[in-house]
Amino acid sequence: DAGVIQSPRHEVTEMGQEVTLRCKPISGHNSLFWYRQTMMRGLELLIYFNNNVPIDDSGMPEDRFSAKMPNASFSTLKIQPSEPRDSAVYFCASSLGLGQGASGANVLTFGAGSRLTVL
Amino acid sequence: DAKTTQPPSMDCAEGRAANLPCNHSTISGNEYVYWYRQIHSQGPQYIIHGLKNNETNEMASLIITEDRKSSTLILPHATLRDTAVYYCILKTSYDKVIFGPGTSLSVIP
Numbered sequence: 001d002a003g004v005i006q007s008p009r010h011e012v013t014e015m016g017q018e019v020t021l022r023c024k025p026i027s028g029h030n031s032l033f034w035y036r037q038t039m040m041r042g043l044e045l046l047i048y049f050n051n052n053v054p055i056d057d058s059g060m061p062e063d064r065f066s067a068k069m070p071n072a073s074f075s076t077l078k079i080q081p082s083e084p085r086d087s088a089v090y091f092c093a094s095s096l097g098l099g100q101g102a103s104g105a106n107v108l109t110f111g112a113g114s115r116l117t118v119l
Numbered sequence: 120d121a122k123t124t125q126p127p128s129m130d131c132a133e134g135r136a137a138n139l140p141c142n143h144s145t146i147s148g149n150e151y152v153y154w155y156r157q158i159h160s161q162g163p164q165y166i167i168h169g170l171k172n173n174e175t176n177e178m179a180s181l182i183i184t185e186d187r188k189s190s191t192l193i194l195p196h197a198t199l200r201d202t203a204v205y206y207c208i209l210k211t212s213y214d215k216v217i218f219g220p221g222t223s224l225s226v227i228p
Contacts, residue, residue: 113160
């Protein structure tokens with residue numbers, strides 16, 4: 001398996017523009033997580049899905065952020081309009097469904113991340 | 120509120136064992152101890168996890184105290200490639216993974 005695949009790897013855009021980040025989870029994994037990492041705030045969980053359904057979006061910073069998972073092999077994180085404070089590395093991760101891993105454990109596999117710079 | 124406490128940084132000589140401590144005095148009976156690491160500019164990587172017993176895999180060993188209030192991740196022969204931020208995380212089977220600030224380990228030649 002190629003692992004979790006994220007695109008684009010780097011994105012530079014101007015304030016006010018729409019940004020769409022994409023993620024392809026590992027085949028067979030039915031939980032998907034979006035994280036954001038900045039120097040100031042570290043790794044923050046934004047939202048996670050189980051069986052394509054959003055379970056917890058309490059980490060989504062504001063209405064400018066939205067995430068979708070139309071099928072088991074694809075998810076998007078959209079920022080509209082983007083602002084300079086959205087500059088960060090955005091990671092996608094996938095796992096077996098919560099509680100379904102060996103010994104009840106479930107391990108996250110992360111993608112390489114998408115580095116977003118909003119000017 | 121943070122469930123775990125880790126030192127912000129540590130150094131280790133190359134070839135020596137790196138022992139990374141983690142305190143989790145309020146751990147619940149159904150919470151596992153997980154360790155992840157993040158090498159610069161990469162996504163976090165799972166290392167190991169345990170519930171009560173000590174665990175070992177090809178990457179590391181995890182020692183959990185009998186009262187489960189603390190644990191130690193051991194990298195037996197640290198290399199320069201082990202320089203990374205190491206995260207100790209508590210979670211049940213159904214919890215989401217929440218990362219704290221972790222320990223920044225520097226392996227010194």
